[in-house]
Each structure stands twice: as structure tokens, then as C-alpha cells.
Amino acid sequence: MNVLWIALLPMLGTLLPLLMAKRSRTACALVTALAPMLALAILLSHTQSVFAGQIWQFQADWIPLLGLNVHFRLDGLAYLFALLILAIGLLVILYARYYLSEQDSMPRFYAYLMLFMTAMLGIVLSGNILQIWLFWELTSISSFLLISFWWHKSEARRGARMALTITGAGGLCLLAAFILLGNIVGSYELSVVLEQTDLIQNHAYYPVLLVLFLLGCFTKSAQFPFHFWLPNAMAAPTPVSAYLHSATMVKAGIFLLARFYPALSGTDMWFLLVSLTGLATLLVGAYLALFKHDLKGLLAYSTISHLGLITLLFGLNSPLAAVAGVFHIINHATFKASLFMAAGIIDHESGCRDMRRLNGLWQFMPITATLMMVAAAAMAGVPLLNGFLSKEMFFAETLEQHLLGALSWIIPLLATVAAIFSVAYSLRLIHDVFFNGQPKGLTKTPHEPPRYMRLPVEILVALCLVVGIAPAWVVGGLLQAAATAVLAGPTPEYSLAIWHGFNLPLLMSAVALTAGVFMYVKRKQLFDFQNALPGVDTLNIFERSIKQLCHQAAQCYDWLDNGSLQRYMALLLTAFVVLAGLPLIQMETLSGGRAEIPVDAVNATGAAMLLISAFATVVWHRKRVVALLMISVVGLMVSIAFTRFSAPDLALTQLSVEVVTVILLMLALFFLPHKTPKQSEPSKVVRDLGLASLVGIIVGSLSYAIMTRPFSTISDFFIANAKTGGGGTNVVNVILVDFRGFDTLGEIAVLGIAALGIFKLLTRIPVFKPSSDGEGRPWARERHPLLLATVAQSILPLALMVSVFIFFRGHNLPGGGFIAGLITAVAIILLYISQGVDWVKARMNIEYQRVVAVGLMIALLTGLASWAFERPFLTSWFDYFELPLFGQIELASAIAFDLGVYITVVGATLLILSSLGKMTTSHRPIHREQI
């Protein structure tokens, strides 16, 4: 549980500074420091046990099905990093209190900082690899917010965007790597993953996995060739640079290298990728650092170079090198954070970061100068300082390896070259800034910073010294615990002494120091050489390539999404053909072997009529009225097919829907052109014909394959229970109103919604009034033929009676609410057609949208009523009663539900047709004399 609090406290602490917005800046800083202080205290209380090798854990289920658990674990490596994060974090909080000006929003800064601290702690303490990734992404986001803290500056925004893009892309690679890892191992638990070294390294996907994993680590840790985001991130306030870009976040990638060292390292591929990348980064960073005139720019490249050094150590596949790597993590964090803070002090107190103008500051700030000199000496690897120790170990390790065969001597040589540059740029940092003449053109007179602004630097520099002088005593236990965790086993023999006698590493150090000084003295020639090289503006190149990428994406998008619906449809259908066609190709035979029903003359005639009328619809589709007539024949044949194949309910429904549809489409043709102009290019027609044929072939084959296969159905249950459970013998109707009543409720709701949508679409429609039909003939003056009016009026009561009959018999014989509703609607529509809207309105003024609502309410209430009897929603009830004259009758609650269906169908159908029909007549009001 305690382990959880280490991460949880800073998370809660994110809110604290925001609450202190109105208070003084000191109070704000103090309150912010509370949570990390508590967390640090908890962490320190575990020191003994962690050093003894114990692993503290906290575990809880989160999404167990995905293998995602909340899992925090504290081992030696996590302890080391948590210590760095919390301790340096506290120093940064103190430092930032003095660094930020009155205009900067301190609560916002501290909230971002705490968010970042939470994310970092989350990474190092996670015991689940997906959880690691989650916090990994959070560091990218919080780092983005911190870099762009001064968002009014263009370079801050651009730098933040660049950092987010690079580390975000790396984060995606890392996620892919973790998912692969989880699939290979079968678990996302870190402890399980770390134990499966052989399984992972012998897996076919290991190379892919490793490359993705390293992409994630290298982008975060600014390794060559992804290093360029780090110098651009220096637009951030200096506390951020000190914290994120030297001590913690850029080490997250290295942390992962260390964390997964037991599982992934040891292969040739690991060596080649990790150590060569590290070596390249080490050299490039060290070389470029020397030529940076910006104080923070120099430190940024030096950080890149040191990160490369650590990466190189982890790539050497030697346990001792890994120990050296861990040791250098500690040392680099201390001296680099102090250097950044000191650089921030100089910037803050002199208003300038350019080393060409900053000269001779020794006279203004001797204490800061002394501190910075010690830290820079540690960076250069001067004896008696911590940097010297890990650099010696590094030299020793480069000499030990034989990984490049006969060319292995190149690695120590290049390491020495990098060390020479390292000495030179450290010397430049000190000499240029504090000596080398007088300051030029400073806006203010430099002076020592406030007492407490310098305190963090003092603490860190003191650590550099203490570790450098008595390493085993100060960091021995910590290093041992962390190294044990990295190696997942016993650590090799190593000695943290300052003096190892006269040996090759010492010689390398001496060469580096001497040659470094020499190089600095002779720097003029080197600078001239460098200045002659063409400059590379990474920010512009990056932004140009991003712009290029966006442009290409837009082009791709435009090609795919050109606004033509026909094209989308064609693409969609092509996808269908591919997806449904491929499995059919793989199938051996289409026929399933079930005996076919012999074709008789009636069926053959029906099928022929269906095919001919469908074909005629397509052929004459430009003459819309003709096509409409043809398609109604298709509908008629379909309903006859339903009758033929034992589905009387379907036949009745299809028939009545057919009538309504044809009337609707006829009405629609009043508002639409009567002819379709010929416009499609021949090639397009050919494409469409091909596509349509393919889709038809696939659907037909599928249907044939289904029909010729024997099958078992769940319908036996419905047939067995329709009478006993639902009280009806028409199983289809019982399914609709009883077994699957909830579906039906949903469907009539859709019907109602569609009708209301149509009603709304037709209100306030701009008037479009054709004065003649498609042939150019004016509309007939006689609009309501006498014969039709008389017939319609006399049919109405008959039709209503039929629909009542159909409704009531529905439960036991073909019929039911849907069909009865459609018949009623057709009868009333006939009245509309024969007499006109105004005539009907005068006699039957009903708002159909209310009818729909009433129908839906009845159906819903029937369902709810079963709650009153403590039954589930829509439980049906029925019983038989003896009535005089009528004999035995059945009463079922399902009939009330069916009534709801009936009313909804009537309402919806009439709402649709009358709203449309109204428009054809309302603008051509009937003249009095015509009545």
C-alpha cells in the first residue's frame, strides 16, 4: 500500500498549487513541496528493506481481461529513480520559486511539474508494462505543457510541438513493442516478462520487438538521430530543463533499457543497435556541444552526449558495464542538474545566455562561479569528483569488450575522443563565462542570486564532491541495490575506489584532460572549420517535413474522399466483394447437398416475371414513372413468393407496404424530375455493371450455399411454446408481440422516429410547384374523379372492418397489428387521393404525430404493466373466458401491445403520406366553383 502512496501523493499534489493561486508565491511553493516530501519520506523508510533485496508491491485489478492491472512495485532500480525524481524534484521546486518572475503563473507551473513528477514515478514504479506505457505517454504530455510554459514565445511552442511529435511517435512504437512482448510472454506483468528471456529472444518477432522498443527508448532519451528535439526543448524555463531534460525524463528511455535489460539484452542485435547508437550519440553530442554559444544549448548537447555514454554502456552486454551505466545515471543527474540550475542563475541575474557576451562574471558572482566550476569539472571527469569515477569505469569497460572482433579497439579510441571534447566544452563553459575579459552589452549588472536559489545547486555540487571522494560509503548500497535489480541476479565484482593504480583507463583520462585543454586553447581554428560547414536548422527542417507529411496526407485524403457519394459506394461495394468473395473462393463446393424442391410451372413463371420486371426496371430507369410501375411488379412477385413459400404474414405485409410505397413514390415524382438525364460516362456504367454483377453473384451464391445446407434452428422452441406460453397459434405473430416483443417495440419506435423526421423535413420546404407533368402537359382540371371518390368512400368502412378482422385474428391466424395498420392506412390514403387533403381535413382533423405517440405509449405501457405484477418488462398474460353467444374467447395482454403496434403503424404511415400529399394540394387550393 505504501508503494502506491509514493506515486499517488504527487498526483494529489497536482491540485494543491492550483488551490494556492491567491496566496503568496512562497506559500505556493511550500504547499507544492508537501506531497513530494511525504512521498520521499515513505520512500526513505523502505531504504533498509530494499537494499536487503526485498520488493514491495501493491496490486489491484483494473481491466483484468486485457491483462491490465494496477501494479506498483519498488525494487532497487525503482528506488534509485524514485529517489532522483523526488529529491531533485524538491530542489527544482525550491529553485523555481526564485526563478519564475511575478508575471509567470506559478500555480500552473507547479501543477505541470507535479503532473510530470507523477508520470515519472509511475513509469519507474509500475509493475505492469501497459501501465508503464500509460505513464510514459503522460510524461510526453506534461513535458509538452512544461516546454510550452511560455507559450507567448514562438520557439517555445515550436520546440514543444517537436518534442511531443518525436517522443509521441516513439511512444507508439513502445506500445507496439509492449503488446508484442505481452503476446509472446502471455502476460503484461513485468516480473513475468523479465523471467522469460529465452522465450523472448528465441521468438521470431524478437528483432521487430527490439527495434520498436529501442525506437521508444531512443526518441525519449534523445539518442542520435532523434537527438534534435532536446536542444529545441531548451526554450522551456530552466527549472524544467534541469529537471526534465537532464535529470529525469530523458533518462526514462535509459530506465527502460535498464528495466528490460534481463529480458532483452545479451544478443548481438542488442549490442549492435544499442552500443553503436550510444557511441554515435556520444560523439555527435560532444562534438556539437563545443560550438554552441548558448549556455543551455551547450548543456543540452552535453546531455545528449552523456545519455549516449550511458546507452553505450548498456549496449556492451557486460554486467559490469551495466553497473557503470547505473552509476553514471546517478552522477550525471547530480552534476548536470546543478549545471543547468547554475546556468539558469546566470541567465536570471545577467539577462543573457550567449557565451560570446557573457565574460568575466567571476567578479560579480564568485560563489556561483565556484559551484559551477566544480560541477563542470565533474562533467569533464576530473579526479576526486563523481564524474571521474564513472568515466573511469566506462573507459575500463570499453577496453574489456571484444564485440567488434579485431576492430574492437575503435570503441575505446572513440570514447577517448568524446572525452577530449567533453573536457574542451567544460573548459569553455567555465572560461568563457567567468573569465575571458569583460561582459559585453549586458542589459543589467550581474549579481549573486537570492540565498535559497543557490541552495539546490550547493546541495547537488556537495553531492558531486562527496560521491567523488567517498563513493562506496555514499552510494555503495544504492548502486548495489539498483544494479542487482537491473541484472536480475548477482552483481559482478566491482570496486568504487578512487585509485586503481596506474592503468590504461587512467591513461585515457589523462590523455582526455590534456588533449581537451589543448583543444580549447586551439579552439579558434576548430571554430573556423565548423563555421565553414553549412549550418543545419533542425527546427525548420523538421517543420518543413511535417508540413510535407500533412500535405501528402491531405492529398491522399482528397483522393479517397473527393466528395462523390457514388465513389464511396463503389469503394464500399468493392470492399464487400473482396471480403465476402475470398472466403467463397476458399470454399470447396457451393452446394451443401440438401435435396432441392423440384421446380414446377407456377414457380418458374413467377420467377420469370420477377426477373423480367427487375430487368425492365433497370433498363427503363430513366423513365421514372415506367420504372416505378415495373418495380411495383417486382414487389408484387415478392409477396407472391412469400405466399408460395409458407409465409402468409409476410405476403400480407409486403402487399400492403407495396401499395403505400408506390403511392409515396408517385407523390414524390410530383416534386422530382420525371426523367433521369443520361449523364454517366460509358466507362462508369461498365464499372457499375461489373460491380453490381459481382455483388449479385456473391449474394446469390451465399444464398444458394445457405439454402442447400441442412440446418438446425432455435425456432423449435417458439413452435413448442407459442400456444402454451404465448396463447396464440400464429407463431410469427406470437414471436413479434410476445417472444421478441422488445425488438418490436424498438422497431415501431424507429418507424415513429422516421415519420417524425419526415414531418420535420417537410416543414418550411421551399415551394417547388411544377405546373405540368413530365411530358409538358398541364395538370388535369378535374382533380378528384367522381367515380374514384364514390368508390373510396364506400370502401372505407369495408376496409376498416377488414383491418379489425385481420387485427383480431392475428394472434392465431395470419394477420396482426402491422398488417391491420397498413390496411387501415391504405383505406384512408385512398380517401385522401380521391377527395383531397382539404376535404379529409374538414372531416377528420387528426394530428398524426399524436397518433404515433399514443401508439408507442400503449405498447410501452403494456410492457411496463407487467412490472405491476412483479414480472419482467413485457411479460405477457392470457386467459380464456366463456361469454354467452360468442362462446369461449381468449384475452391476452399481447393484444394490447399489438394495438400499440397497429396505432403506431397507422399514425406513421399517414403522417408520412399526408405531409407530403398536403404540399401537392395546399398551393393549389380548390376554387369554390369547382366543388
Added chain:
Amino acid sequence: METLFALCIGFLTSCGVFLMLRGRTFPVVMGLTMLSYAVNLFIFSSGRLNLKGAVVLGTSDSYADPLPQALVLTAIVIGFAMTAFLVILAIRARADLGNDHVDGSMPEPRHAKKERQK
């Protein structure tokens, strides 16, 4: 009979799809109607064909599958609602936009487009 039935379904689908790929709204509506015939028949046929088995209890020895029938019955009604919605949308679009092309505007002829790009 199954072969013939499948042929009809396939042909109706083809006709429906071809019409749905047209550029004007009315043929598309007709295509959709045609396609829904095909789909309804398809779902119906998944219960296998049965000449004398109307699912009214006590009228037959072997019944057809009532479940696809129930599904298709509601599908017919909903299909009508959707067709209606679509056709009204087409009317509204024509009234608002002045043409009945599915994209809401007449596509540029290819040669005109090329000239404009030059």
C-alpha cells in the same frame, strides 16, 4: 427450386446495386427498394424453403422456420420507413439545392475539370 430462388436473389441484388450507383436520387431510392426486396428474400431463405408449412399451429406436419419470417416482417415495415425518409430527403435536397444529384451539386465534366486544373 433453391437454385432458381438464389438466382432471383442474386439478380435482384445486382439490379438494386446498379441502381444505387446512379447519380440521381430517384434511381437510388428505387435501387434501395430493390435491394431491400433482395435482402428480405435472403433472410427469409435462410429459414430454408418450405412449400406447405405456414407456421399456424395445427395446420401442418412440418413447419417453416418462423424466426426469419418474424425478422423479415418488421424489416419490411422498417424498410418502408427508410425508403420514405430517403425519398423525402431527396425532395428536400432538390428543393433546397435546385438539383437532384446525390452529391447535391452537378459533377464537373471531366474535360472542364482538366482545363480548370491547368
